[in-house]
Amino acid sequence: MKLNYYSGITASSSIHKWEELLAENVGQETRILTRKSLEPSGVVLSAATSLWLPVTxxxxxxxxxxxxxxxxxxxxxxxxxxxxxxxxxxxxxxxxxxxxxxxxxxx
Incomplete structure (x- = not known):
């Protein structure tokens, strides 16, 4: 189960190839990626952003x-x-x- 999870979220696998989704209203600091899922059948959407926080x-x-x-x-x-x-x-x-x-x- 862990192996399926890790292979699904990493970009290193040729089986689970992520494609970047470009959107007009999204800044450069935000990445949106999609990939096809075979089981269950569908699309996986991943969005991430980063920011600086003035705390330790x-x-x-x-x-x-x-x-x-x-x-x-x-x-x-x-x-x-x-x-x-x-x-x-x-x-x-x-x-x-x-x-x-x-x-x-x-x-």
Missing amino acids: QQRLFEFLCDGNCRNQWDILSNGGSMENMLLVPKGQHEGRCVSLLRAAVSL
Whole structure:
């Protein structure tokens, strides 16, 4: 499963060739790439941008790891809070884990 994931997101494979999508309203700092997917059949779209932030790497990492701040940067949270459903440890270090999240129900 990991091999399929990595081969799907890297540009080194001749099987999964990415093509750059040029758009009028997108600046030079943003890249949009597409590739065809055989299983499941369809198109994979990847968009990325970069920017300079006037903070240390450690501060940025702490901000991104803080579940209470997630609604400030995660577009999928739609401005709402996220609920941690499951933590899967990925090593000995306490902070190394994969989180399964869902949008918190707001009444």
